Every structure is written in structure tokens, then in C-alpha cells.
Amino acid sequence: MTEPIVQVSPAWAVLAPLALLLFALAGAGLNGALVARSAGRPVRSGAGAPFAQVARLLRQRRQVTVAADVLLWRIGAGGLLVVAILKILVIPLGPWTLADLDVGVVWFNTMDVMIWALFWLIGWGANSAHALVGGYRFLSLAVSYELPLMFALITPAVAARSLRVGDVVAAQHDLWFVIWMPVAFVIFCGSVIAFSSWGPFATGAGRDIAGGFLADVSGVDRLLILTGRYAVLAAGAAFAVPLFLGGGAGPLLPDWLWTIVKTALVLAAFVAIRHRVPTIRPDRFAEVAWIIVLPAALLQVLVVAIIAVGS
Amino acid sequence: MGVTSVLARWASTSVRVLVVEVPGSDESRMLLEAELGRRGWSVALSPADADLLAVCGIPGDELRAACDLVWNQLPGPRTRVSVTTAAALPALLDGAVAHLVDDSRQREDARARSQPVAAEDPTPDAGEHEGMSHEDMDHEDMDHGDMDHGAMDMPMPGGIPLAGGGDDRDGLEMDMLNVPLGPVLPHWPAGLVVDCVLQGDVIVSAKARILQAASAPTEASEQAMTDVVDARRRIIRLCDQASQLLALAGWQAAEQNARRLRDDSLRGADLTDHGAALDRLRRRVERSTLLRWSLKGLKLTGSATRDDGADLSIRHRLIGWLREAAELAGTIPGGGPIAAHDANRAQEAQEAQDALDALPDLLRGTDLGTARLLIAGLGLDTAALRETHEHSHD
Amino acid sequence: MLVDLLFWALAFVSVASGVAVFVVDSMARATYALAVSFIAVGIMLVMAGLEYIGIITILMMVMEMAIMAVYMVMYMGMNPALMPMDMTHSKRWSAVLAVGTFVLLAAGALLIPWPARVGAPAADLTASLGEAIMGPKMLAMLTISPVLFATIIAGLVIANPRGRYDRWGDDLKRGTPNDPMRGGLGR
Numbered sequence: 001m002t003e004p005i006v007q008v009s010p011a012w013a014v015l016a017p018l019a020l021l022l023f024a025l026a027g028a029g030l031n032g033a034l035v036a037r038s039a040g041r042p043v044r045s046g047a048g049a050p051f052a053q054v055a056r057l058l059r060q061r062r063q064v065t066v067a068a069d070v071l072l073w074r075i076g077a078g079g080l081l082v083v084a085i086l087k088i089l090v091i092p093l094g095p096w097t098l099a100d101l102d103v104g105v106v107w108f109n110t111m112d113v114m115i116w117a118l119f120w121l122i123g124w125g126a127n128s129a130h131a132l133v134g135g136y137r138f139l140s141l142a143v144s145y146e147l148p149l150m151f152a153l154i155t156p157a158v159a160a161r162s163l164r165v166g167d168v169v170a171a172q173h174d175l176w177f178v179i180w181m182p183v184a185f186v187i188f189c190g191s192v193i194a195f196s197s198w199g200p201f202a203t204g205a206g207r208d209i210a211g212g213f214l215a216d217v218s219g220v221d222r223l224l225i226l227t228g229r230y231a232v233l234a235a236g237a238a239f240a241v242p243l244f245l246g247g248g249a250g251p252l253l254p255d256w257l258w259t260i261v262k263t264a265l266v267l268a269a270f271v272a273i274r275h276r277v278p279t280i281r282p283d284r285f286a287e288v289a290w291i292i293v294l295p296a297a298l299l300q301v302l303v304v305a306i307i308a309v310g311s
Numbered sequence: 312m313g314v315t316s317v318l319a320r321w322a323s324t325s326v327r328v329l330v331v332e333v334p335g336s337d338e339s340r341m342l343l344e345a346e347l348g349r350r351g352w353s354v355a356l357s358p359a360d361a362d363l364l365a366v367c368g369i370p371g372d373e374l375r376a377a378c379d380l381v382w383n384q385l386p387g388p389r390t391r392v393s394v395t396t397a398a399a400l401p402a403l404l405d406g407a408v409a410h411l412v413d414d415s416r417q418r419e420d421a422r423a424r425s426q427p428v429a430a431e432d433p434t435p436d437a438g439e440h441e442g443m444s445h446e447d448m449d450h451e452d453m454d455h456g457d458m459d460h461g462a463m464d465m466p467m468p469g470g471i472p473l474a475g476g477g478d479d480r481d482g483l484e485m486d487m488l489n490v491p492l493g494p495v496l497p498h499w500p501a502g503l504v505v506d507c508v509l510q511g512d513v514i515v516s517a518k519a520r521i522l523q524a525a526s527a528p529t530e531a532s533e534q535a536m537t538d539v540v541d542a543r544r545r546i547i548r549l550c551d552q553a554s555q556l557l558a559l560a561g562w563q564a565a566e567q568n569a570r571r572l573r574d575d576s577l578r579g580a581d582l583t584d585h586g587a588a589l590d591r592l593r594r595r596v597e598r599s600t601l602l603r604w605s606l607k608g609l610k611l612t613g614s615a616t617r618d619d620g621a622d623l624s625i626r627h628r629l630i631g632w633l634r635e636a637a638e639l640a641g642t643i644p645g646g647g648p649i650a651a652h653d654a655n656r657a658q659e660a661q662e663a664q665d666a667l668d669a670l671p672d673l674l675r676g677t678d679l680g681t682a683r684l685l686i687a688g689l690g691l692d693t694a695a696l697r698e699t700h701e702h703s704h705d
Numbered sequence: 706m707l708v709d710l711l712f713w714a715l716a717f718v719s720v721a722s723g724v725a726v727f728v729v730d731s732m733a734r735a736t737y738a739l740a741v742s743f744i745a746v747g748i749m750l751v752m753a754g755l756e757y758i759g760i761i762t763i764l765m766m767v768m769e770m771a772i773m774a775v776y777m778v779m780y781m782g783m784n785p786a787l788m789p790m791d792m793t794h795s796k797r798w799s800a801v802l803a804v805g806t807f808v809l810l811a812a813g814a815l816l817i818p819w820p821a822r823v824g825a826p827a828a829d830l831t832a833s834l835g836e837a838i839m840g841p842k843m844l845a846m847l848t849i850s851p852v853l854f855a856t857i858i859a860g861l862v863i864a865n866p867r868g869r870y871d872r873w874g875d876d877l878k879r880g881t882p883n884d885p886m887r888g889g890l891g892r
Contacts, residue, residue, distance in 0.1 A: 038567040039348050048324075049351070055321035056362070061421065063359050063386035072733055102831070103757045110764040116771040117740065124733055124774075129490045130357070133512045133679055139771060146768075163757070200561070200601070208559045208683040209512075210496055211356035218359040218386035278602045279561025281680060287888030608887050 005092045005166035007100040016098060017085045023238070023263065024084075024230035025050055027271050034275045057223035065126050065216050073125025077221040079118040080228025087111045087235040090165050094248040094256030097166065104165035105157050108239055109150060115195050115232065116142045119204055122225060123213035134212020137282050138197055138204035144289035145201075149191035151297035155184035156243050158301060159308050169247035178244040180307070183300040185244045187293060192236030192270065196229050199274035203282040237266035319412040322362075326352045326411065329361035329385070331378055331494070332501035333524045335694035336368025338577075340501075341551060342397045343367060345574040346404060356497050358384035363407050364391040374494060374502060374522035381495045387424070388417040477510065485510040494522050498555040498683070500691040505670065505682075512679045519670040521693050542639050546585070547576045548692075549636040553592075556629050556687040560602060568592050569633075582640045589637035597630055609684055612673065625688040632690070659695040666691050712752060719745035727792050732777045735792045740770035757831040 028050035036046025064070060090097065090104035101107050116139055123135015157163050159181070160171035168177075178185045194201035205212040217225060241247060241262045248255025250262075328347055332340040343365055347354065355361035358381050366378050382391055390410040392403050410416060479485040493504040502522045508515040550573035557566040572588055596602060609625040666689045673689075674682045718741065725738040743766035750759030793799065827833035839846060862869050873879050 035563070035567075036351065038564050039351075040571055041348070041351055045324075045351050052321050052325035055318040056325060056327075059315075059318050059322050059388060060362075061386045061388075063384065069731065069733060072737065075737075101756060101760075103760055106757065106760050106764065110760050110767070113764050113768045113771075117737065117767055120771060120774070121733075121737070129488065129509065136512070136775070139775060142771070202561065203680070206561060206680065207356060207497060208561075208680045211360060214360070215357040216359045222360070275564050277562070278557075278565075278599065278605055280601070281605045283678060283681070284605060284607075284888065287890050291890055 005095055005097050005100060005169065008096045008098060010098070012096075013089070013098055016088055020085060020088055020231050020234060021227070023234035023267060024227055026264065027230045027234055027267050028053070028226075030268055030271045031274065034272065038275060053226070054223060057219060057226075060219040060222075062219035062221055063216070065128055068127045068216075069125045071125075072121045073217075074221065076118045076121030076123075076125055077217060077224045077228075079114065079121070081224055081231055083111045083114045083118065084228060084231035084235045087232070088238055091235075091238050092165060092169060092242055092247060093259050094254060096256070100166055101164065103163045105153050105163045105168070105243075109153055112146065112149065112191075112195050116146075119197060119213055122217065123204070126213070126216035128216050130209045130211070130215040131213050133209050134204045134206070134215065137206075137209075137212065141194070141201075141203075141282055141285060141289075144286045145191050145194040148187045148289060148293045148297045149195075151294070151301050152184040152187040152191065153243070155181050155297075155301050155304050159304050161308065165242050169242045169249075172246045172249065176244065176246040176249075181244070181300055181304055183296050184304075185240070187297050187300075188240060188244065189236075189266075189270070190293075192233065192240070193273065196233040196236065196270075198229065198233055198270070200277045200280045201285075202274075203279055206279060233270055234263070234267050237270055238263040240266050315414055316412075319414065323408045323412050324351065326350075326362050326408065327355040327360055328352055328363045328365050329355045329358055329381065329495065330497075331364065331366045331370075331374075331381070333366065333368030333370045333374060334502040334521065334696070335524050336395075337501065337548075337551070337694065339367040339394045339397070341547065341573065341577055342400060343394050344570070345577060346400050348570070348574070350404070354497060358495075359386055361385050362389055362411055364389070365394055366391070367394045368501075369393070369395065369525040371523040371525050374524070377494050377522065383424075387421055388412075389420070477515070479510045479513065479515075487515060492679075492682075498558050498687060500686065500689075501693045503686075503691065503693055505674065505686075507674070507682075509679075514674045514677055514679070514682055517671045517674040517682075519667055521667070521696055543576055543579075543582070546582070546636045546639050547573055549632045549639075550576065550589075552687070552690045553629055553632045553636075556625070556684070557596075559683050559687050560606065562599075562602065565592065565596060565599075568595075572636075576640075586637045586641035589633055589640055593630055593633035593637060596633060602626065606684070609681060609688070611669075611685065611688055625684055628688050628690075659692055663692045663695040667696060708752065712749060715745045715749050715752075718742075719749070729792065732792075733774055736770050736774040736777060740767050743767070743770070754826070754830050755834070758834070 029047040032046040032049030033043045034046070036049070037043050087108055089099045090101050090107050099107075119138040120135045123131045123133075123138070126132070156168050156171075156177045159177060160168040162168065162171075171177075190201075193199050197204045203212070205214045209215070214222065214225065238259075241259055245262050245266075248258045250258035253261070328343075330340055330343060344354065358364075362385070364378070364382050364385060370378060382389075388411050390407050392407050394400065394403065476484050477487045488509045489506065490509050491504050491506045493499050494502050502524070504520050504522060506518045506520070508517070550569050554566050554569035554573060557569055569592060572585065572592065576582065576585065603626060606624070606626040606629075610622040611625065611628065612622050670686070670689075673685055677685065720742075722738045722742040722745065726735045726742070729735050729738060744763050747759045747763035747766070750762060753759075865871075869877070
């Protein structure tokens with residue numbers, strides 16, 4: 001099934017953000033449906049909730065707080081969506097990719113690091129206590145998310161002996177990486193969720209601090225942040241496919257369709273987890289990340305490296 | 312005309328409501344929340360997130376001032392309602408929607424607002440800036456860390472003075488910021504204000520006070536309250552407390568579950584199946600290892616607990632509430648006995664007073680997230696407090 | 706042509722945001738202006754064919770700046786972090802130093818008789834750069850880096866007032882550390 005991955009004309013880049021937005025919308029719709037179901041309302045009304053949200057936020061005026069750093073605030077709000085779009089440039093859709101970078105895996109990681117700055121800027125810009133606490137909560141845990149993520153990203157690259165995403169896909173011709181590096185896969189998924197400030201890791205926007213970095217944003221800014229969050233989550237789900245799930249490999253359907261189906265499934269799992277588990281309190285996570293998760297990631301790299309060198 | 316009206320119509324299907332509860336109006340709030348749930352609306356976490364400000368009950372002067380301040384922070388389109396009776400609730404919310412989608416009125420409102428809480432407004436967040444030291448600094452020649460204090464007049468951004476410094480719990484010098492928590496916060500006891508001194512997100516010291524309802528008791532809510540049997544009232548209250556705590560712990564599914572059980576009891580539904588449902592929820596909470604781990608070490612100490620001395624973990628408190636509610640629901644299938652009313656009230660008032668007194672000690676040295684969980688775990692009944700105040704004044 | 710334009714645009718952005726670091730009056734803005742400058746430089750490196758180094762520059766610098774903003778705010782004594790403030794110190798001497806350094810480097814770049822290129826660049830620039838830097842000195846790097854790393858950690862452990870000694874007692878034998886707040890594993 002696997003063919004060499006070809007770089008398509010940059011003109012196709014117009015479609016990438018559209019596809020990403022559709023995934024973000026689907027994620028938001030699923031989230032709305034799950035909320036509606038647990039509240040005992042018709043699921044369909046919940047699935048339509050994102051449209052109502054968009055309409056609402058487009059109508060809403062932008063409120064500015066006292067002595068806000070508006071420039072940095074807006075950069076933070078708009079940046080999430082940009083970062084998510086940049087992330088998907090290196091993800092192959094079946095046989096096609098927009099940017100066949102030598103170092104696609106590192107590119108993805110770099111965009112994750114951008115998110116450190118963006119969430120902090122959103123919290124900082126508002127100049128209010130709860131928003132600032134939210135921004136700092138995210139940034140102070142970002143190291144705990146980032147290091148395990150880095151090693152989780154490196155693991156498939158070690159097995160494929162390349163940082164090029166296409167090579168990583170090709171290396172899974174016989175066996176998907178998720179099967180023999182499950183620890184790295186789980187850590188990758190957890191980190192994607194954490195970097196989207198979502199589900200159990202959504203403490204930066206927690207209810208206990210009145211919405212955290214979201215507390216003072218309104219109107220279009222809020223719309224951009226919420227969309228950006230779903231887009232980052234979707235981009236992370238999409239990256240899991242070439243990295244661990246064999247890219248476009250699969251029976252019957254064409255490669256590009258398999259990529260989309262797998263992405264949708266991973267995204268659905270990411271969205272659903274929010275409804276199943278409580279938040280992980282921020283002051284309790286760092287120790288676990290450093291004492292359990294990071295060594296587990298390192299061990300996984302070691303095992304994979306030994307197998308890769310041996311074979 | 313087309314696009315704006317379509318947007319308005321779509322937007323009106325998902326209104327976000329900032330709920331302010333006046334002490335003693337918890338039933339109005341719960342009825343409002345139930346109605347919001349039916350409509351698919353949701354509760355806003357902050358003023359910037361809200362279209363509708365709903366004040367449940369009739370606030371006293373201080374609380375009214377706080378509501379007006381918050382009202383000014385709603386971005387708009389915005390509208391506000393005062394919820395005092397259960398009967399008119401659907402009509403009230405329909406009216407609010409009509410006001411929200413009315414573009415011409417909203418434009419008028421936007422024009423009428425002075426500055427949208429913009430810079431140069433000297434006291435936008437009243438209370439936040441009181442009692443801080445004014446220390447002007449000269450940053451022009453800051454060579455080698457030499458600083459010149461108080462020599463020059465520096466314009467304060469937005470009129471906000473600098474925070475003072477002080478040693479933190481690790482012996483480092485940190486800014487001390489005065490931040491009042493409440494009275495308008497989601498999942499927060501009605502009317503409570505905790506004036507905190509923060510270093511980072513750690514509370515250095517805290518003082519608690521209650522902003523009361525208007526002094527004349529609100530007939531309507533009193534009336535609604537006495538219709539409900541005491542045991543049922545207790546179940547409703549326990550479910551409400553549990554759902555607040557679960558919301559702060561970030562467990563949405565369990566929170567919704569507790570809230571639905573609360574709303575069923577509130578509606579006067581048959582309680583026969585209720586005990587079993589509450590029991591299932593309790594077991595679910597008990598089984599969650601993630602919740603156990605996440606809430607570990609959160610304890611109510613000292614006089615905050617009923618039996619003095621013994622610490623009570625927040626998680627056990629939560630499970631205890633659900634167990635008590637399940638047992639109560641088991642004993643009263645249809646109606647049920649009415650417990651001795653006055654004795655209960657007096658005891659409740661005493662408990663609430665003890666909890667309030669214990670707050671400053673309890674919160675010292677905790678971070679904001681922990682503090683919120685601890686306060687939710689106290690299950691502070693601010694309405695009961697009011698009665699003690701009135702007794703003590705008599 | 707397009708590539709040239711992009712290069713000059715990036716060069717302008719990197720210098721302009723570098724200047725902005727000293728002109729803006731807020732720590733957060735200064736920090737992130739520096740980050741923008743580094744991002745522009747990183748993209749220029751990518752354009753020069755050094756993909757790995759360019760992208761890793763962006764990664765490291767954005768991460769560093771995100772953390773630096775926090776430290777700047779934290780360590781700026783007497784809380785003017787949120788105040789508008791001048792970002793420059795010792796203006797005269799730093800100006801002299803900066804101009805002097807610039808003249809020296811620019812003169813060097815222009816006046817040195819650079820050798821003409823011999824042969825073609827390697828196919829994989831990153832790999833050959835790695836070989837060139839690390840190849841003969843791998844053993845030294847393998848020794849030095851753990852020692853450096855251990856030194857940093859040891860320094861932190863000893864200097865931190867609520868570090869290992871404070872928590873576990875002088876002889877590290879105290880049963881439970883005396884912390885105001887426990888971590889996720891109860892340590």
C-alpha cells in the first residue's frame with residue numbers, strides 16, 4: 001500500500017486550513033453532543049452548539065480590561081490557529097504532503113513550543129489575576145509536558161532512523177509503531193491533550209480560576225482561542241497517524257481516506273476523554289511527570305533503539 | 312439585514328448566563344440552572360464570557376454594587392434579569408432573549424456605555440486596589456541595580472498602584488497582591504467575599520465576609536422553600552454541594568449527574584429510584600482513582616469540621632454527602648417526615664458560623680485551586696449565617 | 706527573486722525586533738521581541754539549507770524566551786515588572802560597546818579575504834556539520850556534558866533554600882520531607 005510520499009504544489013496549502021477547521025468543528029460538535037447527552041438534552045442540539053457559539057462570539061463586542069497589553073493579548077489569541085495550521089503542513093495525507101521537510105518531527109515539536117508562549121501571552125495580556133494565574137499554570141507545567149513529548153516524538157524517529165515524516169510512515173510498512181512502542185504513543189497522546197489545555201490537563205483554563213486565561217477574553221478573540229484549541233487538538237490527532245498508526249495504510253479505502261478516518265478516530269478519543277475523567281490538579285502533576293512519565297519515555301526510547309540497532 | 316439577524320437567531324440558542332446568587336436564594340438559583348439546562352444554555356465562568364446577568368434574589372446594597380460592577384464588565388450584547396420567583400422564569404428568560412437579539416436596542420446600549428471599562432478608568436475593579444502601597448520608582452538610571460525610590464511621579468497604568476513586597480513561604484521576596492475572591496464567581500457560596508493577599512497564586516492571608524441580601528426577607532423564595540419537605544431540601548442541598556465540588560474538581564460527567572439528581576428532587580419527582588441513582592454516583596466517585604489521587608491531601612482542619620480536631624478529607628466529605636443523600640432518599644419514598652425545624656436551623660447556623668470562622672486559617676498557604684476546593688468542601692450555607700447575625704443583633 | 710525578497714524581509718524583521726527589545730517599555734514585550742528576532746534568524750538558517758539547525762534554533766529560543774519572561778518578571782526586584790520601564794542600563798558604555806563590536810565584526814566580514822569555495826557542499830549539511838563539530842571530540846563531549854549537567858544540578862540542590870537538605874534533613878535521613886505542599890507521589 002505505501003507509496004513514496006510526494007510534495008504537492010504549495011497552491012494546495014489553501015485547503016489545509018479548511019480541512020483543519022472542519023476537523024476543529026467536528027471536534028467541537030462532538031464535544032457539544034457529549035455535553036448535551038450528559039445533561040439529558042437531545043444530542044443533535046448539542047452537536048449544533050458550535051455554530052451557535054460562533055454566531056454568538058461574532059456578535060459579541062471585545063471587552064478590554066484595564067491596562068491590558070492588547071498587542072500581546074491579540075497575538076496570543078490569534079497565534080494558536082496559526083500554529084495549528086503550521087503543524088499540519090508536514091503531515092502527509094495519504095501520498096501527498098505540503099512540506100516534505102527533512103526534520104518534520106522537529107518542526108511539529110517546535111510548533112508545540114510556540115504554544116508555551118501563546119497561552120502565557122493570553123494570560124498575561126489581560127492584566128487580571130485569574131487570567132495570569134491560568135497563563136502561569138500552563139507555562140509552569142509546560143516543561144513537564146514537553147520533555148516526555150520530545151522523547152515520545154523521537155522514539156518513532158529512532159526506529160525509522162529519520163526525522164522525515166515520510167520515512168517514519170515508510171518504516172511502518174510491516175508493523176505499526178503503536179504496537180511495539182505503546183508507551184511512547186500514550187505519552188504522545190497525553191502531551192497533545194496537555195498542549196491543547198484540554199480535558200484533564202485544562203487547569204490553565206480551569207473552573208476554579210473562573211476560566212483562567214479565558215476569563216477576560218470576549219468576542220472574536222475568544223472565538224479564535226477556542227477554535228485554535230480545537231485545531232491544535234486536531235493537528236495533534238492528525239500527527240499521531242503518520243507517527244504511530246501507519247499513515248495511510250489500511251485495506252480497501254485509498255490512503256488519503258484512511259488518514260482522515262484514523263485522524264477522526266483519534267480526535268474523537270481526545271475529545272471524549274474530557275467527559276470521562278476529572279482534572280489533574282496542577283500541583284500534583286509535575287512530580288509524576290518527572291519521576292514516572294519521563295523515565296518511562298526514556299526506557300521506551302532505549303528499548304526501541306536496541307531493537308532498531310539490532311535488526 | 313439578513314446576516315445579522317441570522318447570527319442573532321443562532322446566537323440566541325446558546326446564551327451564556329452569569330449567575331449571581333444572593334444569600335438565601337439558592338432555590339431560585341437552582342431553578343434557574345435547571346431551566347438553563349433545559350434550554351441548552353450554559354453558565355458563564357466570568358463576566359467576559361456572559362450575555363446575560365441573572366441575579367437570583369434581592370441583593371443588599373453592597374452586593375448590588377458588586378452586581379453593577381460586574382454588569383459593566385459584560386461585553387455586550389447583554390441583558391440582565393432579576394430572578395425572584397420560580398413561576399415567571401421561562402417568560403423572564405424569553406424576554407431576555409428578545410432583548411439580546413434586538414440589534415437596535417443593543418446598539419443603543421453600546422453607545423450609552425461610557426468607556427467599555429477601558430484604560431484611564433480609575434476604579435474599574437473596586438476593592439482590588441485598596442490598601443496597596445504607592446511606591447513610585449525611577450527606572451531611568453537603573454545602573455547596577457541601584458534604584459531610586461519615591462523620587463519621581465510615575466503614571467500608574469490604569470491607575471493601578473504597585474503591589475507591595477513580602478517574604479513568601481519559601482523565604483523569597485514576592486509581590487503581595489490584594490485580590491478579593493467573590494462575590495460573583497462560579498461554584499462559590501452565595502454572597503461570600505474572601506479578601507486575599509496573594510503571592511503568585513498562593514494565599515498569604517485571607518479575611519472572609521458575607522454580603523447580605525436586602526434586609527426585607529423575600530416573600531417569594533421563602534414561600535417556595537417551605538413547600539419543600541425538610542429531608543428533600545437536605546437532599547437537594549447535598550446534591551448541589553456535591554455538584555459544585557465535582558465541577559471544581561473538573562469532572563464534568565459526574566457534576567452533570569449530581570446536578571440532574573438535584574434537579575429531579577427539586578422538581579418534586581418521586582424519590583424511590585433516587586436512592587439507587589445517588590448510590591451509583593457515590594460508587595462511581597469512590598472508584599475513581601484519578602479523583603482520589605487528585606484530591607489527596609486536601610483536608611478540612613480544625614473547627615471547620617464538625618467533630619473538632621479530626622481532619623476530614625475533601626474526598627470523604629464528598630462521598631459522605633452522596634451517602635447521606637442516598638440514605639435520606641431511601642427513607643422517604645413519597646413524602647416523608649418533617650424533621651424538627653428550629654433545632655436544625657440553629658444547628659445549621661452554628662455550623663456555618665464555625666466554617667466561616669475557620670476560613671482564614673484554612674486558606675493560609677494554599678494555592679487558589681486548593682482554596683476553591685476547600686471552600687466548596689466546607690459546604691458553607693451563607694443563608695443560615697444570616698439568621699445567626701439577626702439573632703445576635705436582637 | 707522571491708527568495709531574495711524573503712531573505713531581506715527576514716533580515717529586516719530580525720534587526721528591527723532586535724532594536725525593539727531595547728525600545729519597548731515592558732518586559733514581556735522585550736522578551737518576545739527577542740523571540741521574534743530569533744525566529745526570523747531561524748527561518749534564514751532554514752533558507753540557507755540548514756533545516757535542522759534553523760528549526761532547532763526556533764524551538765530552543767522560543768522555549769527559552771517563554772521561560773525568560775517568567776524569570777525576568779520574577780527576579781526584577783521591587784515589582785516594577787508590570788510597570789512601563791526603560792529596558793536599557795548604563796546607556797553610554799553599552800552604546801560604545803555595541804557600536805565597537807558591530808564595527809569590528811562588520812569590518813572583519815568585509816575585509817577578510819574569504820577563500821573561494823572548493824568542491825560542492827555535502828548532501829546532508831546537518832550530518833556533515835555534526836561530524837565536523839563532534840567527530841574527533843566525541844569522547845571529550847561525552848565526558849564534559851555529564852559533568853556540566855551534574856554541576857548545574859548540584860549547584861541548584863545546594864543553593865535552593867527548600868531543596869533536598871532542607872526537606873530531608875542535614876543527613877538526608879528525615880523520614881518525610883517537611884514541605885508545605887506535597888507533590889503528586891506524596892514525596
